[in-house]
Amino acid sequence: MQPLGRREFLRIAGLAAAGGVLAACQPVGVQPVPAAPAAGEAEKPAAPEKAGYTGKFVILSCGPIEREVDMIKEIEEKHAGVKIDWRNLTSEKYTELFSAAEVAGDQIDILDMNGQDLRRYAVAERLLDLSDLTYLDRFRPVGISTYTLKGKLWAVPRGGIGGWVLFYNKKAFEAIGVTEEISTYAQLKEMAPELKKAGYEPISHEGKVLYMWPVWHFILHAQTSKNQSIENTAKTLAGEMKFTDPEYVEALAWLNRYARDEMFNEGVLSTDRDGALLALKQGRVAMYHNWMGIIRDYRENPYPALDLSVMSPLQVVEGTKRECPGGTGRALSIYRKIAPERLSLAYDIQDIMTTDKWVAYMNKLSNDSVSCNVNIQPSDDPLALKYADECAPLQIVYEDWIWPPEITRSFQENQQAIVAGVKTPEEATQANQKVLEQLYADGYEFVN
Secondary structure (H helix, E strand, C coil): CCCCCHHHHHHHHCCCCCCCCCCCCCCCCCCCCCCCCCHHHCCCCCCCCCCCCCEEEEEEECCCHHHCHHHHHHHHHHCCCEEEEEEECCCCCHHHHHHHHHHHCCCCCEEEECHHHHHHHHHCCCECCCCCCCCHHHECHHHHHHCEECCEECCEEEEEEEEEEEEEEHHHHHCCCCCCCCCEHHHHHHHHHHHHHCCCEEEECCCCCHHHCHHHHHHHHHHHCCCCHHHHHHHHHCCCCCCCCHHHHHHHHHHHHHHHCCCECCCHHHCCHHHHHHHHHCCCEEEEEEEHHHHHHHHHCCCCCCCEEEECCCECCCCCCCCEEEEEEEEEEEECCCCHHHHHHHHHHHHHHCCHHHHHHHHHHHCCCCECECCCCCCCCHHHHHHHHHHHHHEEECHHHCCCHHHHHHHHHHHHHHHHCCCCHHHHHHHHHHHHHHHHHCCCCCCC
16 A cells, blocks of 8 residues: 555545544553444444344454443344354454454454455455455545455545554643654754653654554655655565565664664563553653554543644654554454355445444544545544644555465564664674575475
């Protein structure tokens, strides 16, 4: 997926400004849950069916059930005798727990997953082809194209469109006399000593969560590749390039520089999601690397130490675009081996889960400013609009939505090793390439 131009982005948003995110399926802190859609906001559920499947229906989701209670109630009201079994696998453990469920022969009906996992399950023939669904015009085209592989649609998008950014606390920079937004790594490095004297660490990051590290590579590789990171990813997996090529080494060298220059919070490798966010809320860090889902929490809770704004990633390579890696909501799929007696029900549940009513509810929860659904209007929150105006036109797809899972794991582990100081960037890229070459030896073939 190429970066969205401002004109195109605003066109699909449906307003003069839009933006947002629900890509990672990971709750950031405790998010207040707004009231469910009022009865007048959408058509009432149809009367319960008189006949059909009754019993348990299993949805394996990367999201928590707390946000789905009212939607589940509607599904169960429409389908008398059906009981939704919502299992939150989380994004970072999704593949592990899904595999365990398959091996154990557990019931699996619908997969509600991070878009990162779509390719692996489509290629492994775990999903049904959804190309013939009659309501595809419900979704923005970018969501459909993202989940189409080899000419077939393997999932429909559910949620918001958006990417990863740097939030920053204007109070932290004002404390050292800086009132203009910075844009480069060089600026942050120059200011870091003064920020630390004022009680602020430069950047908070949840480094304990292995799953989170590749986003740093996407941001840096976007610039070291001269904004050809997605094209180069395809070439690399196809064997036309290598992970040891200069742009890959340079990207991880920049990550090493972040670590050696002490740009990350102290103890970053042992900092979990809640800890990283708490450091921002308490006014102990100047910047926070994450996605747009924290806006609602910030708006609805008093954080006197914060005056929050948002920006694209810092520029490390002069003359390149500061691209934001992102995605198009969750990927909602039907398990290929679903029992025949539950197939019709699965199609109906998938339809309900992606209606404007419930996707709008999801968008409201995360304060998304662009929805995967065409008819849903974006947020008018100032932070969301700033994201839309400045960051969204630079959005590119996550590279690990293209990588095989073994490469994702290799990057995760080797990036942590770089930050810990136990591997050099050169050693890390060699290790990543070795994993790819083993995949080739095992018969891996890149499918574009």
